[in-house]
Amino acid sequence: MPVWRIALGGNNRQSQPVETIALTYLQGHARFNGRIRQQFSRNKSVPLASHHQLGIQMKLQNKVAIVTGAATGIGQAIAIRFAREGASVVIDYVGNSSAADQTMNEIKSFGGKSIALAADVSKPDQVQNLIDSTVKAFGRLDIVVNNAGIETKHAFVDFPFDEMQKILAVNLIGPFLVSQAAARQMIKQGDGGRLINISSVHEDLPMPTNAPYCASKGGLRMLARTIAVELAKDKITVNNIGPGAVYTPIDADIQANPELEKALMAEIPLSRWGKPEEIAGLATYLASDEAGYVTGSTYFIDGGMMRQSGSL
Numbered sequence: 001m002p003v004w005r006i007a008l009g010g011n012n013r014q015s016q017p018v019e020t021i022a023l024t025y026l027q028g029h030a031r032f033n034g035r036i037r038q039q040f041s042r043n044k045s046v047p048l049a050s051h052h053q054l055g056i057q058m059k060l061q062n063k064v065a066i067v068t069g070a071a072t073g074i075g076q077a078i079a080i081r082f083a084r085e086g087a088s089v090v091i092d093y094v095g096n097s098s099a100a101d102q103t104m105n106e107i108k109s110f111g112g113k114s115i116a117l118a119a120d121v122s123k124p125d126q127v128q129n130l131i132d133s134t135v136k137a138f139g140r141l142d143i144v145v146n147n148a149g150i151e152t153k154h155a156f157v158d159f160p161f162d163e164m165q166k167i168l169a170v171n172l173i174g175p176f177l178v179s180q181a182a183a184r185q186m187i188k189q190g191d192g193g194r195l196i197n198i199s200s201v202h203e204d205l206p207m208p209t210n211a212p213y214c215a216s217k218g219g220l221r222m223l224a225r226t227i228a229v230e231l232a233k234d235k236i237t238v239n240n241i242g243p244g245a246v247y248t249p250i251d252a253d254i255q256a257n258p259e260l261e262k263a264l265m266a267e268i269p270l271s272r273w274g275k276p277e278e279i280a281g282l283a284t285y286l287a288s289d290e291a292g293y294v295t296g297s298t299y300f301i302d303g304g305m306m307r308q309s310g311s312l
Ligand SMILES: NC(=O)c1ccc[n+]([C@@H]2O[C@H](COP(=O)([O-])OP(=O)(O)OC[C@H]3O[C@@H](n4cnc5c(N)ncnc54)[C@H](O)[C@@H]3O)[C@@H](O)[C@H]2O)c1
Pocket: 068, 069, 070, 071, 072, 073, 074, 075, 092, 093, 094, 119, 120, 121, 122, 146, 147, 148, 149, 150, 170, 198, 199, 200, 201, 242, 243, 244, 245, 246, 247, 248, 249, 250, 251
C-alpha cells in the first residue's frame, strides 16, 4: 500500500502549504473530495497516510472500460465516475461528437484518461472496430457497459415496423454484439472481465405504448442470465442494472409534462427522479474487483418503484 508523508518546515516540499501538496498529490491520482479537503485545510503535519486512510483508494485502477452511448445521461455519468476511479475510459457515441468531446474534457479536467470513438452498437463492423480501437489505444479491455438505448412510444397496434426494428437493434442486438466481441477479447487476455447492461425496471414491469422497449429490456434480462452461465468459466461476470426513472434526455417527454411527471412521482415510493450519478455508483461496484462473486442477476435502482404496482 503506497504511503505519503507530509511534515511542515525544512526542505522545499515541506515549505509548500499543506493544501497545495495535498492538491498536487490528489490531482496526480485523479480524485479530490470534500472530506480530504477538510482534512488538509488544517495547517498541521500529517505523519503517514495510506490511500485507504485518505479515502482515495480507486476502485478501477489500471482497468480499461468501454461505455456505450456515453456522451449523455447515465452513460456519461458512468464514464466520468469510472475515470475518477482510475479506469481508462472509451466514450462510445453516435452522430455529432460535441457531447462526447465535452465528456472527454470533463474527464481530462481532473487528470483522467479517456478517448471518444464513434460506433453504432447495432452494426457488427462498427462494434468490432470499437473493440479493436480500444485495445489499440489502451492495450486491453476489462469492462463493458452496454448503456446505449432508445425508445419511442406508440400504441402496440400502431407501432411502425421500422421504429420497432430500430429499438430492438440498439437496445438488444447492440448489447449482444458488443458483449460477444468484448468477451472474445477478454477470453484472449485470460484474466476475466465485467459485462454490465443498463437494462430497466421494464425488463419486468410492463409499460403500455412501449412494447418494443419493454421487449428489448426483457430480452436483455435473459441475454445476461444465459451468457453469465456460459462465460463463468472465463471469470467474466455479467449483470444488469435496472434503473427506474432517472433524470436524463430519454425521458424529456415526461419532464416536459407536469401532469405526467406528477403521476410518475406517485408511482415511486421515494417520490423523486433518480440521478445518473446514483446509477454510476452501482455500475462502479459491479465493475470492481469487490463484485467478483456477483453474476447473472439484475440489480434494480428505482426508488422502490418495482414494489409499487401502478398505471404507468
Ligand atoms: N433515464 C431513465 O429513466 C432510464 C430508466 C431505465 C433505463 N434507462 C436506460 O439507460 C440507458 C441510458 O439512457 P439515458 O437515460 O441516459 O438516456 P440518453 O438518451 O441520454 O442516453 C442514451 C445514449 O445512447 C446513445 N445511442 C443511441 N443509439 C445509439 C447507437 N446505435 N449506438 C451507440 N449509442 C447510441 C445516444 O446517443 C445517447 O447518448 C438506456 O439504455 C435506457 O434504456 C434509462
